[in-house]
Amino acid sequence: MMFIKRLITQGIIMLGVFVVAILAIIGVDLIIACVIGGGISFGGIVFGCIKLRCPFCHAGIPIQGFFIEYCPMCGEKI
Numbered sequence: 001m002m003f004i005k006r007l008i009t010q011g012i013i014m015l016g017v018f019v020v021a022i023l024a025i026i027g028v029d030l031i032i033a034c035v036i037g038g039g040i041s042f043g044g045i046v047f048g049c050i051k052l053r054c055p056f057c058h059a060g061i062p063i064q065g066f067f068i069e070y071c072p073m074c075g076e077k078i
């Protein structure tokens, strides 16, 4: 389950980067593109910070990486 939440988080962050690229390509001002894309990516990070938590000690689980099976704080299997 943690794997899926991390995948969603990384997906939203990637979407933000993707949106910046698309908007830049279609001629939107780069600053506006960065604000919109950055906002999406930031939303992904916030989502990750809220959802990627150890169910035992409630420590934040790193967004990076794919197969983190054990909590880095308490060592419980997540």
Ligand SMILES: [Zn+2]
Pocket (backbone or CB within 6 Å): 054, 055, 056, 057, 058, 059, 071, 072, 073, 074, 075, 076
């Ligand atoms: Zn923990």
